[in-house]
Amino acid sequence: MFILTSTLIKPAISIIIPVLNNLCGLQKTIESIQKQTFTDFEVWIIDGKSSQETQDYLKKLAYPFQFISENDLGIYDAMNKGISLSKGEWLYFLGAGDCLSNSSILSKIINHLNPNIDFFFGNISYGKNIFYSNFSKMMWFKNTLHHQAVFYHKRIFKENKYDLSYKILADYDLNLKLLQKKVFSKKVDEIFAFCDENGLSKNYTLQLYKEELLLKKRKLSLFYYPLLYILFGIKYFFKGVLKI
Numbered sequence: 001m002f003i004l005t006s007t008l009i010k011p012a013i014s015i016i017i018p019v020l021n022n023l024c025g026l027q028k029t030i031e032s033i034q035k036q037t038f039t040d041f042e043v044w045i046i047d048g049k050s051s052q053e054t055q056d057y058l059k060k061l062a063y064p065f066q067f068i069s070e071n072d073l074g075i076y077d078a079m080n081k082g083i084s085l086s087k088g089e090w091l092y093f094l095g096a097g098d099c100l101s102n103s104s105i106l107s108k109i110i111n112h113l114n115p116n117i118d119f120f121f122g123n124i125s126y127g128k129n130i131f132y133s134n135f136s137k138m139m140w141f142k143n144t145l146h147h148q149a150v151f152y153h154k155r156i157f158k159e160n161k162y163d164l165s166y167k168i169l170a171d172y173d174l175n176l177k178l179l180q181k182k183v184f185s186k187k188v189d190e191i192f193a194f195c196d197e198n199g200l201s202k203n204y205t206l207q208l209y210k211e212e213l214l215l216k217k218r219k220l221s222l223f224y225y226p227l228l229y230i231l232f233g234i235k236y237f238f239k240g241v242l243k244i
Contacts, residue, residue: 011064012110013041013151014088017096018078020048023057025097025196030065032099038106042066044085046078076162076170083157089115091154093147093171097196101125108190109151118183119152121145122192131195135185139176140216141231147171148193156183169211176219 015033019026026045033043045058045067058067068085072078079093090113100106112120124131124146134144160177162170178185213232217225 011040011042011088012113013090013092013106014082014086014154015041015043016046016079016082016086016091016093017043018046018048018075018082018093019050019054019096020078021050021054022096023050023054025095026054027057028099029094029096030061035103036100036106037104038110039064040110041106042086042088044068044082046072046082046085048072048078073164074167076164076166079170080161080164083161086154089113089154090151091157092151094193095148095196097198098148099194101191101193105190105192109188109192112186112188113151114186115153116184117153117186118156118178119150119185120188121150121185122188122190124149125191125194126197130191133187135175135179135187137179139172139179140220143169143172143175143212145172145175146195148195150175166211166215168208169215172212173215176215180219 017026017029030043030045033041042064043066045061045065047054047058047067047069049069049071055069058065058069061067066085068081072081075095082093083091094100109120109122121133121135123133131146131149133146133149136144138144156178160174163173164170166173209232213228216228220228
C-alpha cells in the first residue's frame with residue numbers, strides 16, 4: 001500500500017476519484033480539476049493498484065491531489081475509502097474519464113452550498129446529451145440521479161456508506177435510501193460534469209438489471225413485486241436487447 005497525503009485541515013470540498021488502470025481517463029479528469037478558479041478543495045484518488053505507469057504519474061502530483069494505491073473490492077469499496085480519508089465538508093465523486101464542465105463550475109456551485117441542506121445536485125452530460133437530474137419518486141422507476149451530479153454534505157456518510165453487495169448500482173441504492181429518509185436536497189441549474197460514456201452503469205447488461213431489481217425488492221413490500229418484474233422485463237428488452 002502507498003499513501004500520499006497532506007495535513008491540511010478541512011477544505012470546503014473533497015473530490016473523490018476511484019481508478020483502476022485508466023491513466024488516460026484519469027489525466028483528463030485531473031486536468032479539468034486543475035483548471036478550476038475555485039481552489040478550496042482536496043482531491044483523493046483511490047487507485048486499485050494500477051500499473052506502474054499510473055502509480056508513477058500519481059507520485060508526481062502535488063497537493064491538493066492525494067492518493068492511496070492498494071487492492072480493493074471494486075469501485076464502491078474505493079469510494080468508501082475516499083469517504084473515510086476525506087476532510088472536506090462536501091463530498092463529490094468523479095470517475096476516471098469524467099470532467100468538470102468548465103473552469104468556473106466549482107466557483108458557481110460553492111455559492112449554493114448550504115450546510116442546512118443535505119445535498120445539492122445539478123445536471124450532467126453524456127456526449128451531446130444532457131442528463132437532467134431529478135430527486136423525486138420518479139427514482140423508483142429509473143435512476144435519475146448519478147453521482148457526478150451530486151455534492152453530498154459529509155454528515156450523509158456518518159450513517160450511510162456504499163453497499164458493496166452491489167457492483168454497479170450502489171450509488172443508485174444510496175440515493176433511494178436518502179429518498180426514503182426524506183433528506184433535504186436542492187437543485188442547482190448547472191451542468192456539473194461531462195461524463196465518460198463508457199462508465200460502468202452505462203453498459204446495459206443483464207447484471208445491471210438484476211441489481212436494480214434486487215435493490216428495489218429490498219426496499220419495497222411484496223405488493224410491488226409484480227410491477228417490479230414487469231418494469232424489469234420492459235427495460236431490459238428495450239435497453240439490453242434492442243439497445244434503444
